[in-house]
Structure formats: C-alpha cells, structure tokens
Amino acid sequence: MKVKAPGRINLIGEHTDYNDGFVLPFAINKYVEVSINQSEIYEFESKTFNNIVKLERLEKTNSWADYIIGILTILNKQGFKIPPVRISVDSNIPVGSGLSSSAALEVASCFALSEYFNLGLSKLDIAKISREAEASFVGVKCGIMDQFVSAFGKKDHAIFLDTMTLAYEYVPLDLKGFEIFVVDSKVKHELSSSEYNLRRKECEMVLEKLKKRSFRELLFEDLRLLDGVLYKRARHVLEENERVLKTIKALEVKDFEEVGRLLFESHKSLKELYEVSCEETDFIVDSLKKFEGVLGARMVGGGFGGGVIVLAKEGTLEKIKKELSENYLNKFKKMLDFYELDSSDGVHVVFKG
Ligand code: GLA
Numbered sequence: 001m002k003v004k005a006p007g008r009i010n011l012i013g014e015h016t017d018y019n020d021g022f023v024l025p026f027a028i029n030k031y032v033e034v035s036i037n038q039s040e041i042y043e044f045e046s047k048t049f050n051n052i053v054k055l056e057r058l059e060k061t062n063s064w065a066d067y068i069i070g071i072l073t074i075l076n077k078q079g080f081k082i083p084p085v086r087i088s089v090d091s092n093i094p095v096g097s098g099l100s101s102s103a104a105l106e107v108a109s110c111f112a113l114s115e116y117f118n119l120g121l122s123k124l125d126i127a128k129i130s131r132e133a134e135a136s137f138v139g140v141k142c143g144i145m146d147q148f149v150s151a152f153g154k155k156d157h158a159i160f161l162d163t164m165t166l167a168y169e170y171v172p173l174d175l176k177g178f179e180i181f182v183v184d185s186k187v188k189h190e191l192s193s194s195e196y197n198l199r200r201k202e203c204e205m206v207l208e209k210l211k212k213r214s215f216r217e218l219l220f221e222d223l224r225l226l227d228g229v230l231y232k233r234a235r236h237v238l239e240e241n242e243r244v245l246k247t248i249k250a251l252e253v254k255d256f257e258e259v260g261r262l263l264f265e266s267h268k269s270l271k272e273l274y275e276v277s278c279e280e281t282d283f284i285v286d287s288l289k290k291f292e293g294v295l296g297a298r299m300v301g302g303g304f305g306g307g308v309i310v311l312a313k314e315g316t317l318e319k320i321k322k323e324l325s326e327n328y329l330n331k332f333k334k335m336l337d338f339y340e341l342d343s344s345d346g347v348h349v350v351f352k353g
Pocket of ligand 1: 013014015016017018142143144145146301302303
C-alpha cells in the first residue's frame with residue numbers, strides 16, 4: 001500500500017491557528033509518499049535522507065522518524081494496538097522552507113496506517129492525530145493548520161479554515177495570468193521552535209490578562225488594556241484575522257493587487273508586531289518590492305527563516321530570479337532556491353496492495 005500527502009503553503013493567516021483564528025492555506029504539488037508493510041520489528045526508511053531507523057519498541061529517536069513514531073504512539077494510546085510495521089518514505093518537499101514537510105509525513109503515515117489496518121479514521125481524525133503527534137511527541141506545540149490542509153486539500157482551491165470551530169470552506173483559486181512561488185531563504189535559525197512555543201505562551205498571557213477564554217472574544221478596543229509585547233502580539237492576531245477575510249473578498253473579485261498588498265502588510269506585521277521574521281526573509285521581501293510584476297510577498301510558516309511566498313504576474317519569476325539570487329548571495333553568501341507552486345488534492349491512496 002502506498003499513499004501520498006501534500007505539503008502546504010499558507011496564503012495568509014499566520015500565527016493565528018493556535019489563537020482560534022482564521023487561516024487560508026492550500027495544499028501544494030509537492031508530496032510525501034509513504035509505503036507500508038507488516039514487519040517483525042519497527043523499520044522506518046527515508047529514501048530522501050538515505051537512512052533507516054530500526055526499533056524493537058516505540059521510543060523517541062530525535063530523528064526524522066519521530067514524526068511517524070509519534071503517530072504510532074498516539075494511535076496506540078487511543079487503543080488501536082498497531083503491530084510492528086515497515087514504513088518507507090520518499091519526499092520532494094524541501095525541509096525547513098515553511099512548506100510543512102513534517103505535517104505531510106505525519107498525515108501520510110497516519111492515513112497509510114488507517115487504510116492498511118482498516119482503522120476507519122476520517123480526514124479530521126487524521127489531522128487531529130497528526131497535530132497531536134507533533135505537539136505532544138515531537139514537542140512543537142503547533143496549531144492544526146498544516147495537518148488539516150494536508151488532509152483536506154483540494155486542487156484549484158485554498159481552504160478557509162476557522163481554527164476555533166474547524167468549520168471550513170473551499171475558496172476557488174483561479175490564478176490565470178498570475179503565479180505563486182516560494183523563495184527559500186535556505187536558513188532556519190535554531191531558535192525557531194523555542195520562539196514558537198514562546199509566542200504561544202505570550203498569547204495565553206494576553207487572554208489571562210484580559211480574562212478571556214479565546215482570542216475570538218477580543219475586540220480591537222481591548223488592545224488599549226495591553227502594552228509592550230502582549231499588545232503587539234494581540235494586535236497582530238486581530239489584524240491578521242481581518243486580512244484573511246479581506247483576502248477572501250479580494251480573491252472573489254480577482255483583485256490580485258489587493259491580495260498582494262495584504263501579503264506585504266502581513267509581512268510587516270509578522271516582522272514588527274509578532275517578531276518572527278529574520279534579516280534574510282526581510283531582505284527577500286524588501287528586494288521583491290522593487291521588481292515589476294511582484295504584487296505581494298511575505299514570510300510563511302513559523303518564521304525565523306524558511307520561505308517567502310510571492311504573488312506575481314505570470315512570468316515574473318523567470319525575470320527576477322538571477323538578480324535576486326545574486327543580491328542575496330552577495331549579502332548572505334547563500335544560494336536561494338525557488339519553487340513554483342500549484343494547488344493539489346489532500347492525502348490519498350496511490351495504490352492498494
Ligand atoms: C507552523 C505551525 C502552524 C502555524 C504556523 C504559523 O507552520 O505548524 O500550526 O502555527 O507555524 O502560522
């Protein structure tokens with residue numbers, strides 16, 4: 001049995017998913033493929049890393065295999081009693097570029113196990129179990145956006161997800177005449193997961209201070225009661241939620257100039273209010289502003305490096321690639337990578353048997 005789960009890109013709605021907010025991601029045409037067979041012991045093979053992890057029993061390995069081991073551990077905790085398996089992984093999702101290679105690995109593994117052992121898990125179960133594996137086993141207390149979109153993705157559509165209720169709508173993504181691509185800064189700063197967990201903590205402190213149970217109860221006028229870091233974090237979340245709604249409206253009338261403007265605005269907020277950007281991604285976004293054809297750009301995912309999503313008129317990437325790469329190389333002594341992205345379907349079986 002072989003299954004395939006996509007990575008994702010988030011158009012807008014960053015650092016809102018663990019704050020009961022809105023997100024607008026889409027599944028992309030880059031995938032993790034997982035093959036599964038029964039075995040005497042646990043065996044996890046990564047074709048990408050050319051590495052095999054063998055275990056007699058499930059335990060943390062501090063390696064890529066922890067994403068799968070996390071899934072097996074959660075399933076066993078839920079009473080499924082999965083026997084030892086051999087899982088082999090192949091992926092073309094670049095690691096550390098904000099395209100959620102880890103969520104795709106979790107979702108693919110969970111779905112493969114469900115199909116192989118007839119566990120009868122729904123897509124929502126798979127998204128929730130995958131998030132739980134990342135939060136409680138791997139240790140990054142992420143929201144549900146990445147796993148949700150890898151499970152529920154739909155070609156030619158983004159997903160408007162309300163992370164409080166998990167209600168969702170497919171938003172048509174008709175990009176004729178335009179393109180979306182990612183510029184990979186090729187840096188991932190060490191502090192990314194500790195700072196991520198710290199942002200969560202700060203947002204909890206906002207709620208404590210204002211005596212609210214959810215960010216959804218917060219109004220703009222409540223911001224007056226906050227100052228310093230807590231003010232900045234809360235303001236970002238409230239404004240970013242608004243930007244998601246505005247982006248959906250703009251997409252409906254194909255106003256891509258407006259979508260682009262909102263992307264630039266989101267980046268500014270992630271940089272100045274939420275403070276999860278870094279010198280490299282700021283440089284990329286600032287440089288992009290100067291090129292004709294670029295409508296908008298912002299850092300994606302958790303931050304502290306990784307990728308920048310760009311919305312541009314069709315053909316722009318080809319024209320700007322060389323100059324942007326040279327400028328970045330001169331400044332940071334690193335080569336950029338570029339990925340042209342298309343939307344795709346969520347997790348599915350490639351072949352049974
Ligand atoms: C990471 C997490 C997501 C989300 C983003 C920020 O990708 O896995 O749940 O919080 O960061 O929007």
